[in-house]
Amino acid sequence: MRKIYPSDISRDQFAKIEGLLLSARKKTKPRKVDLYDVFCAILYVLKSGCQWDMIPSDFPPKSTVYTYFKQWKEKPSESELSLLEQTLKKNQVGAARIKHGRNEHSSFLIVDAQSVRNTDTAKYKGYDAGKKVSGIKRHIAVDTQGLPHALAVTTADVTDRKGALEAFVRHKKFLGKVVNVLADGGYTGRPFAEGVNEILGASVQIAKRNELHTFAVVPQRWVVERSFAWIEKCHRLWKNCERGLNTSLQFVNLAFLALLLRRD
Template sequence: MRKHRYPSDVSHEQFEQIRPLLESARKRTKPRTVELYEVWCAVLYLLKTGCQWRLLPSDFPRWQTVHRYFSQWSEPDQNGVSVLEQALKKSQVGAARIKQGRKSESSFLIVDAQSVKNTDSACEKGYDAGKKVSGIKRHIAVDTQGLPHAIAVTTADVTDRKGALLAFKRCASHLRDVQNVLADGGYVGKPFAGAVKELIGAEVQIAKRSELHTFAVMPQRWVVERSFTWLEKCRRLWKNCERKLNTSLQFIHLAFLVLLLKRS
């Protein structure tokens, strides 16, 4: 048992909200020899500080044990959904919206993409010629509170439109109530609007920039930018340090999940 807490830790009460889902990922019947809460806090320490797995402090369980548990929580099931994604969308995003007096599923989403540089350990990458970035691209669709409803990670050479459609396709079962999708000029085009209509039955609205050559905050568009800023509070997400795209995706789920747990 650790003698002191780290700022990255969540409380025992907050952890109990997701403990059943995390325990469901266990594939063996052999008695657990480590405290699951300590494993969870070790993963959060790595996410927040950006350290390597082998550099986890010694008062946590062995790094091999922590990595094995994280791999189990990150593994997609037959529907392509990991335990971390289930914990985020089923027990946290919906609950946070209900707590605010809203429906669990949003009818309005804001979509955007962010290109992120790779480190030398990353195996999959592409080149975003517009942003001059060699790495990956994160595609997210959030509600008016900045809570994620659809997320996808691709190589940076994938267009914003294609990545957004991939995110909608992955999470279509949770987007049944969506009626409108707000996007910027990078998503202009009838093919994209038609594909969104076919996938989730929503209309695409394009937020046009001011023709004046001055900076102006675009109404509602700033919300998705704030969500990207939340991710960047985790040093693990400043760059893409992961070998596989799925691992990068799961760390994004984890970052949003921790944010909502600490708010609860």
């Protein structure tokens, strides 16, 4: 029996997503490892920020853990979602909203972007001149509870507007009820508003910061900042050390998935 780590979820929590994760398996050969331990090993990497080779020895072998992670993170095609994304969107976000007495699909979204510095192992990078960051950019759209409804990861040179539209396109089938999108001044402009209307049939509202450049909490904008703070509790996400943009995206999905499972 292995040691219990702070990054673990319970077996009851894992049971809620086990069915979807099992669908990735194509072989009929009996499984020799406990899938729960495999998932907890991936959560250990996410939470601690360690390298795959540094996974504790009481977990399944590193090669086995990474093989399962690779299956769960891969997208069948550019327009389809990975199993981790499906598990988050289909299984957890809607269930969390229903639990709090809300409709499964949100009608109001708040968008924002976060530029993250690369390490020397990262393959893709761009330069965000505004924030002076060389690396990648995470684009996120959340509801008023801070739950993610659309995610995308691009190089840092991609504009906030373009990245948000990419996220909306990827998750369009889950955003059919969206009526309004709230954004900050970085999303100002007719092309973005027209793009949101074309993709979602929704309108855009811009919340501008205090013109006097003094600190002021912008109503509802703090919600998306809190969502970024939630995932930054995972050391793997402090910087980007992934070779592929999709791997960076899937670790963000995994961070939100673990958060929602622990809350339930």
